[in-house]
Amino acid sequence: MMHLPFLKSGRHHLLHSSNIMAELASTSEIPKHPTKDEICQSLLAHDASTFFEGKPAVDIPRAAVLIPLFFKNEELHVLLTVRSQHLNTHGGEVAFPGGKEDETDVDIVETALREAEEEIGLPQDQVEVISKVVPSIAKYGIVVTPIVGFISEDFVPQPNPDEVECAFSVPLADFLSDENHTLQRGTWQDRPWIMHFFHHPHTTNAGKKIVTWGLTAHMAMVVASMIYKRPPNFETDKGFNWENPTKPAEETYFRFLSRNGYLEPQEGSKL
Secondary structure, eight states: OOOOOOBOOOOOOOOOOOSTTHHHHHHOOOOSOOOHHHHHHHHHHTOOTTTTTTSOOOOOOEEEEEEEEEEETTEEEEEEEEEOTTSSSSTTOEEOSEEEOOTTOSSHHHHHHHHHHHHHOOOGGGOEEEEEOOOEEOTTSOEEEEEEEEOOTTOOOOOOTTTEEEEEEEEGGGGGOSTTEEEEEEEETTEEEEEEEEEEEEEEETTEEEEEEHHHHHHHHHHHHHHHTSOOSSOOOTTOOSSOTHHHHHHHHHHHHHHTTSSOOOTTOOO
16 A cells, blocks of 8 residues: 555635534634744643542553644644554544553653654654643543644655555644534533534545544644633533643543442542
8 A cells, every 4th residue: 555645734714614603703813823932831831741640540541642733834733644444443533643552661652652653654753742631531441641742844744554544734723713613412421522523625535535523623622722722613512621621631530430440439429
């Protein structure tokens, strides 16, 4: 299988979104050009390096993803991948480069960097790691920690066809915009949940439309909100707190531990 080229995209202009929070779009504009220093300060203000300190020591499968940021035409972009169709889990879906923790990894940061090198040929020493983002619980009960780092705008991904079909980039601010955004309501862990879908009309994979959704979309929204210091221009559920992302992450984590037998809920607990 040949490596697909690095798929570049510009701004997205196709209007395709719900009107639920349309009034926000006219009153809250996304800053166009945060500086690198401002971005780093915003990320470090919410750094989650100490998230697991003081919490129960439990043996849970862990994974990490790298959220690679870079500037293109002075605008902040994020690099994503489309997973190979033949993979047993999440085949054909958009994801950040990453994977499960290996016993030889020094820490979770190395997990993200190692996986990124394996999947898209990104040398570990070419990533400027900035911060850890609050972890999320993936579909199969894996605790996933996002690692945010800067890469060179000149980096050209070399997708490993065993794991990745292609790599592409979009402006990070797209994950706060209601353009090309749709949502779906449902439940998760017996609680209301809103699933977000971001359609990338100017980016394709062998002619197929690309949509970022699920956990990857959620992580991108969290990082974008941190950097731009504002909520999205569309409705989110109560589990999304752009001002204090640690609070809902801790609630979700403890609820997961309780529901899966890692700890006993206290009397009166709402877990």
